[in-house]
Amino acid sequence: MSTGCCRSSGSGCRGRVAVHDPIEDIEVHLLLEALYRRYHYDFRHYAQASIRRRLRQARQQLGYASFSLLQDAVLRDETLLPRLLDYLTVQVSEMFRDPSYFRAIREMIVPHLRTYPSLKIWIAGCSAGEELHSFAILLKEEGLLDRTILYATDINPVALEAAASGIYALDRIRTFTQNHQRSGGKSSLSDYYTAAYGRAVFDKSLRARVVFSDHSLVTDAVFAEMQFISCRNVMIYFDRPLQDRAIGLFRESLARKGFLGLGSKENLRFSAHFQAFDEYVAGEKIYQRRAA
Structure with missing residues (x-):
């Protein structure tokens, strides 16, 4: 974003302030529209401040002088799309x-x-699979994994591949282990992975009953009836209408008295679907769909 000089009579330049760039508005709008029309990835209703920040980072890191040039490149070169998606989808967990x-x-x-x-x-927005494996381990420890089908979805195919591999850098395991213990884990996390060459490979049995699928909360529909849906730290990047769209999708996907878990900064209070849920564990943003 360009900057300009703040001027006042007799005072000269007192500092630099950000200047809104209307051309950038047009370029961003056209780029997001192009992604939707060409590849059916719809980021048009993501929170604008967040999506612009990520697009600027992508443009700079990928080496394009303008969003228009980035748009032209991604329209003509399909191999660029996964790299751009890595910037537009948050893969931190x-x-x-x-x-x-x-x-x-x-x-x-x-x-x-x-x-x-x-x-x-359903683990919606599963990223590289950290939350998926957390649920699988918890369910195994509670004797429920063998009767559970886990649906792991994301719009980023690279993230889905990472989740399906179950491989993580070994230097992350200490944090994973501490979290597991604090969550009430009933075994050692080391029981579930093999360490070699700086990587931890989690046991395939944890993913034996997992369905990995490309699914968009923006454009796709209900695909099964769930007893629990966990969608954490995804909707904070949506605008309000898109949040309502996603919550409506979760409402339709939940069995009666099924549960919905959200991120710590997310809630249903301002949603059009708020009346369809009860706060079940308010401090942890876990809701229960009402029977009626």
């Missing part, structure tokens, strides 16, 4: 992130899940 969230699931939600003969759990 860790296993058992916010351990109190997983402890609440273990202590307050699992007793309800035990009453079902079979379970379907």
